[in-house]
Amino acid sequence: MFENLIWQKDRLLYNGLVFRLEHYKNDDWELGDQCFVFYKIKKLVDQYVQFFANRDFDCRRLLELGMWEGGSLAFWYEALRPDTVIGIDISDRKDSAYFQAFVRGHQLENRVKTYWRVSQADKPKVREIVRKEFNGPLDLVIDDASHIYGPTLSSFETLFPMIRPGGFYIIEDWAWEHWPACYVEDRSRDDDEGLSDLVSQLVQAAGTSDSLIKSVTVYEGFAAVERSDAQAPGDIVLTDYIKRRPKIVKRVDLSQEGPIGRIKLGIRSLLGE
Amino acid sequence: MSDGMIWQGDRVVFNDLVFRLEHGKNDDWELGDECFVFYKVKGLIDDYERFFSSRQFVCRRFLELGMWEGGSLVFWYELLRPEKIVGIDLRKWVESSYFQSYIARNNLRDKVKSYWQVNQADTQRVRTIVSTEFAGPLDLVVDDASHLYEPTLSSFQTLFPLVKPGGFYIIEDWAWEHWPVCFTSDLATSGDRGLTDLVSEIVQAAGTSNGLIKSITVYQGFTAIERGDAPAPNDFTLRDQIVRFERPVRRPKVIERLTHAIHRGF
Numbered sequence: 001m002f003e004n005l006i007w008q009k010d011r012l013l014y015n016g017l018v019f020r021l022e023h024y025k026n027d028d029w030e031l032g033d034q035c036f037v038f039y040k041i042k043k044l045v046d047q048y049v050q051f052f053a054n055r056d057f058d059c060r061r062l063l064e065l066g067m068w069e070g071g072s073l074a075f076w077y078e079a080l081r082p083d084t085v086i087g088i089d090i091s092d093r094k095d096s097a098y099f100q101a102f103v104r105g106h107q108l109e110n111r112v113k114t115y116w117r118v119s120q121a122d123k124p125k126v127r128e129i130v131r132k133e134f135n136g137p138l139d140l141v142i143d144d145a146s147h148i149y150g151p152t153l154s155s156f157e158t159l160f161p162m163i164r165p166g167g168f169y170i171i172e173d174w175a176w177e178h179w180p181a182c183y184v185e186d187r188s189r190d191d192d193e194g195l196s197d198l199v200s201q202l203v204q205a206a207g208t209s210d211s212l213i214k215s216v217t218v219y220e221g222f223a224a225v226e227r228s229d230a231q232a233p234g235d236i237v238l239t240d241y242i243k244r245r246p247k248i249v250k251r252v253d254l255s256q257e258g259p260i261g262r263i264k265l266g267i268r269s270l271l272g273e
Numbered sequence: 274m275s276d277g278m279i280w281q282g283d284r285v286v287f288n289d290l291v292f293r294l295e296h297g298k299n300d301d302w303e304l305g306d307e308c309f310v311f312y313k314v315k316g317l318i319d320d321y322e323r324f325f326s327s328r329q330f331v332c333r334r335f336l337e338l339g340m341w342e343g344g345s346l347v348f349w350y351e352l353l354r355p356e357k358i359v360g361i362d363l364r365k366w367v368e369s370s371y372f373q374s375y376i377a378r379n380n381l382r383d384k385v386k387s388y389w390q391v392n393q394a395d396t397q398r399v400r401t402i403v404s405t406e407f408a409g410p411l412d413l414v415v416d417d418a419s420h421l422y423e424p425t426l427s428s429f430q431t432l433f434p435l436v437k438p439g440g441f442y443i444i445e446d447w448a449w450e451h452w453p454v455c456f457t458s459d460l461a462t463s464g465d466r467g468l469t470d471l472v473s474e475i476v477q478a479a480g481t482s483n484g485l486i487k488s489i490t491v492y493q494g495f496t497a498i499e500r501g502d503a504p505a506p507n508d509f510t511l512r513d514q515i516v517r518f519e520r521p522v523r524r525p526k527v528i529e530r531l532t533h534a535i536h537r538g539f
Contacts, residue, residue, distance in 0.1 A: 175480025207448025220483035
């Protein structure tokens with residue numbers, strides 16, 4: 001599935017394709033634009049390799065949210081060999097020349113497609129694209145788009161019901177709130193809620209019932225939500241799938257030792273009780 | 274893995290052993306005490322099957338916290354065939370005769386062991402048992418004991434460092450706070466903290482770094498935490514493994530306006 005990945009210091013070579021590792025960019029680059037721009041590092045890909053190993057996962061229909069210049073579409077196409085892989089991105093970039101050559105060279109015009117200038121939170125548009133491009137339920141969705149709570153939840157609520165039982169919804173880099181390198185450099189994200197709470201909610205939904213979510217598997221680099229066997233309604237509201245015991249506040253025993261008990265006793269005696 | 278497990282209304286028969294399903298208990302029972310008392314349901318076992326079949330896992334050293342009368346020790350022994358399985362339980366010695374005859378018949382006295390009246394939160398005692406009984410790091414820990422936050426965290430902090438890289442620490446029935454049938458019971462109204470917050474914290478630790486916690490997989494019936502490759506610090510605490518960006522607290526607009534008004538003297 002992920003055979004023949006060749007990692008070098010500034011690039012990943014995979015089935016004759018060159019992925020330039022943006023995290024290890026240097027000035028010794030000799031290939032100009034003859035490469036995919038690639039934001040995944042070996043540690044992340046290793047986690048994917050471990051996740052998919054022994055799983056016997058058949059991926060025919062793959063949707064990716066957030067694809068930079070198309071490089072990650074090519075990566076997933078090579079890794080999972082789906083029948084169809086569609087990418088959506090909010091930016092007004094377009095397919096890079098290297099990407100276009102890849103699609104033409106492999107005659108993938110009908111199998112690998114990109115949609116630019118589409119927000120992951122645009123529910124009608126996202127739904128329309130899925131209905132148009134796929135002739136059945138999705139096997140895999142990979143969200144590598146905004147990494148912000150609101151739009152990520154919106155995509156999940158729209159797309160998770162469109163996944164087949166046993167299929168996965170993957171949220172990449174969900175844990176950036178836990179990585180100092182992310183939140184120290186970019187204070188502009190101060191107002192944006194990250195995805196840690198969303199993953200906690202997904203875990204609680206999985207604990208409440210297995211009617212929607214069969215399992216949640218969390219790695220540092222991504223979280224994978226497995227679709228259960230039950231029929232899903234159209235759109236869902238995640239919080240509808242979470243039930244939790246109401247918070248119970250322990251009543252303080254007035255006779256107890258300790259500061260609170262003493263304060264309460266003090267108040268009582270002041271009131272003449 | 275679970276080949277040969279035969280589920281019937283009130284029992285599961287597995288390798289010719291009878292496990293009486295406490296959740297499917299009825300009055301038509303004809304076998305008296307000739308059975309293990311068993312609290313797991315089919316949905317839970319199916320999820321375990323799903324979990325273990327999607328990975329190559331060899332279990333040699335197995336520790337279980339909370340084992341009722343020994344039935345779940347036998348269940349796990351039959352399922353994973355570890356070299357050794359040790360159980361710990363808070364209760365007084367209650368090995369059933371069915372359990373004792375199983376051990377004697379199969380000559381398992383050194384391979385399947387039980388310790389009674391041991392609290393999962395008794396760090397010293399738990400650590401002593403592990404070092405006495407096991408010759409190397411643990412492959413699997415299953416915590417089916419208190420289901421309360423403090424003692425469960427205590428066991429996790431004591432035992433997770435003793436699990437080998439690639440091994441698993443499993444917490445069973447972590448989600449009872451989400452099950453109406455549980456949260457109306459005595460346990461749930463006692464005010465004791467359940468395990469949902471603990472699982473959230475472990476998720477956050479996994480997100481902070483994959484050194485100690487490589488992954489965590491959550492099913493409705495259990496959660497499995499995979500040990501990473503990094504050596505654990507001597508005084509391992511979960512809290513130390515979590516780093517999280519604290520968003521600056523924004524004062525709500527109403528309060529800002531009110532403050533402003535006060536400053537202006539209304």
